[in-house]
Amino acid sequence: MNGCFGLVSRRSLFVVPLLAVIAIARASVDDAQSFALQAAEPYVKEGFQVREDYWGGDLGAGEKKAVRQQLFKGNEYWFWLGTEVDRAKVSVHIYDSEGKLAEETDSWQKGHFAAAHIIPKSTGSYFIIVAVEDSPEERTHWALVYGFR
């Protein structure tokens, strides 16, 4: 999930400057995570269990990333996306394994926060597409967390 930075750091164990850059990048993904968790907060009161693990990285404006996740019929899920770049605009959408939009109509997008809601019609893999629609930064850190009930 958030393993990409771990992978880089392992390969660069003795390269101190690169480690410093990674630490900064990681800090920013952690910042993005705190915004994603902020978006999730109201839903915890509604009984959603938010997972500790999360996906994260950085994207340029107009770029997308796909995340594949196993979902179970009978549960209800929200995916929350956030970035620390407050003038960025991000989006998140959920598709089933056939590529059909599968999210509920109450999914939303508000500037540097976005969320997608799904009540899976079948158990299996789903694609969650995260995008940085617009951003003043060259690269924008993002983090995606999910919760279920």
Place this chain on the structure above:
Amino acid sequence: MIQFCTLLRLNAAALFGLSLVAVAAPAPQHIDVQKVSTTVENVVVPRPDEVFGALNKLGGVNWKEYVRTDRNSNFTERPRIALLLGSVIADGFIAVQAEDTPAVKEIGQRVQSLAERINVKSSITQHAKAIIEGADKKKWDNVRRELDRTQNSVQEAMNELHDQKLSQLVSLGGWLRGTEILTAVVTKNYKTEGAELLHQPDLLGHFEAQLNDMPEFKTQTPLIDQIHGALTEVKPLIATPQKISPEAVRKINEITTRLDSAIVTKQ
């Protein structure tokens, strides 16, 4: 004048807020999955209680029947300890489903002892304490969250120690135990919706890919090789477009029970 300015500012803020929602581009109704599949991020292993919660909604499950705490194996091989740790954390989720305070507390202590044996105890001490406190106060959602944090912290600590493969084995151990219980429940009271929860072919592919990348562990710990072989047996049973039959569920239960028993038993 001040009020007018305030109102103006509020209106501007409201309009800005509305515009943020209004300009959201509509999502395409369809995407090309083949194209997307090439850029996909890692599959994330679901928490055992994601499956248990879905299973619970299909009808009452007597979770007490599946609670287990007797795990006194003294392994020294780190891969086996990692598998066992995942399995014990999954047992924690089962004990929470059963709302079994003594079992949860015992599992909290067991997790600490296993974490100590692979040098990651310090990362989970506070979570283990919170698990025990949560169980005492019967705050089950808190215990679930702390079990999740425990697994996450253990895996992060392992990654920091460059033991990412051990971290993957923790997830695998938990998945095997969770699947053993899922299939035991469905075997006892077969429902197609319950069997459908086994439809996890991508997750299985994910574990197979990770095990392919562990030749050194397979030499050191033959059980890892046995698990790899068993997953190959399970795959055709769950990667079917048809309904998963009672026979398939029973077969998966036999396989996962065998594997979990090997994980907890000193050979």
